[in-house]
Amino acid sequence: MENNSVTTKSVTFKVFRFNSDTDYLPYYKEYKMDVTSEEVILDVMDRIKWDHDGSFSYRRSCRHGICGACAVQVNGKATLACKMNAHELTNIFGDELVLEPQSTKRSIKDMIIDKSDFWEKHNAVHPYLISHIDEHPEMECAVSPHESENLMEADLCIQCGACHYACPVVELNEDFFGPAAFVKAYRFEADVRDDAHHERLEELGQAGQGVWDCVKCFECAEACPKEINPIEKITKLHNMLFQDGNIRNNGVAERHAVGFAHSIKKHGLLDEGELVRYSEGNIGVLKHVPVALKMFKKGKIVLPWNMPKSDKLDEIQALIKSSSVSKY
């Protein structure tokens, strides 16, 4: 490669600084630097430390995108510092970049955060193979290529925490396992050798901590530097919950998902009011009455006898009959 393709840009970095031992509040410090098109964010952090302030602190180890230590955020975007080209970021955000730890409220020193909640959630899903292994097997315990494909690369997770700290529910609900823990749980739920599928699923289906509390924002899919797509695994876990014949929590969340099938069968379209009633039950639905009344006054509620229907409803009904995989 010719060297003349390397370009240089002047970039202002606004860097989050905080030392929990000495500082009362965090602050942002500006560093203006010339950055080449070959430099990644970790190079920038190194230069801040080496050239400007030796006390600047961050984690890094492998420099190859496999240890997950160097994850930070740039302008709110989850970033693996050793992989992310600095010019690429200026193309998105312009020439002023804000460098922050994955979670500012968890900062111990600058980019270094207390990641204990991440590891607690990780441990909570029993992130290991639970198997009653025959100590004297007569045959190998083989996993076919097809069976290993079912892991959908969930085993490639480097536990960087990018998805976890990008997830808005992790921020708002301290019980929520979070996308990384779900990926890990799926990795073992999808493993044919594991014997604890049912037990793990039961925990994953609990309101508050489990998959039902995901708001489907896709922040995790966007954040993951390994393209693991956590929400895809979350959907798989939802499917598994319905397929495990022994789990019938019959909670609001389960009925809410099933309610769509009922409604589509009847109208082709979703009957919004009926979905809320079916999900919440006849008593639970009462808490929605005040908002429903306000909506009714504004012509926002369709009464049952006026429910619109799709044309060719018979086709939809035939397809529901022939294509349904799940039974509830």
Add this chain to the structure above:
Amino acid sequence: MGKLKYALFTGCTAKESTPEQLMSTYAVAEKLGIELIELSEASCCGASHLQDYDDFLSLVLNARNICYAESRGMTMVTICNTCQLNTAMTKHRLDNDEKLKARVNEKLAEVGLEYKGTSQITHFLYALIDDFGLDKISEMVVKPLSEFNIAPFYGCHNIRPSELQNESHKTKENPYNPTSLDDLIIACGGENVDYDEKNKCCGFHAELQAPKTAALLTGKALQGAMDGNADFMVTPCPLCHLKLDTQYDHASHAMGRDVKMEVLHMQQMLGLALGCSVEELGLKHHVSEITFA
């Protein structure tokens, strides 16, 4: 440019709890000379929940909806972010997996249909920008919204996953710094408000399952727009609209602070700038009443 013509997938919400969205879609299309043919055969897209229960059924139903755009030889236009996500995701999965497509087509054949993959699927916001053009829109503005600070609220499923957004639209949005809705506000003569929550989640999809989380997300969005000194918010998604327009009590309770905002559908904002009447745009159907128009 010939007359633009699309197959309109209305989704369920526009026919039930946000009638003003459907009205204003048609009003704006008429002003711009865009022809919309409603896909009256379409079913619900499953709203990202049906697939949790039965992923294959969700694929089959969404593929069926696309078939009706294909048989009309048209691009499908959606007016709901979640309809866009579910439909475009179905297309993506079928177009990239011959086996899956064959399995789905086997079912569709029973009712005489076949999914081919010939129709594009685009959200109305991007159809306006990609096909009609913002320049042309601003030329047609008769009542510029120059006195308003307007807070764009993008809604998750139009911008994430970005891979899907990028493959479905000419305007390639970056989910960490989206611009389409800001650009539309500017084209209408308004002042766009920048605030942290503009590309964040409103919480709609967990409203029943996780009411507290959902209320906090709504509250943070409303608060961000209020503190950004917005006169009103605007969104391309009827689900975000429902959440922001009707759930201010729960949101205020969760936040410990009164949060409430007037919220327009993007069609209503555009309609106002194009000179549509308040009646045509259904402005009386809002729970957080519209006081400025």
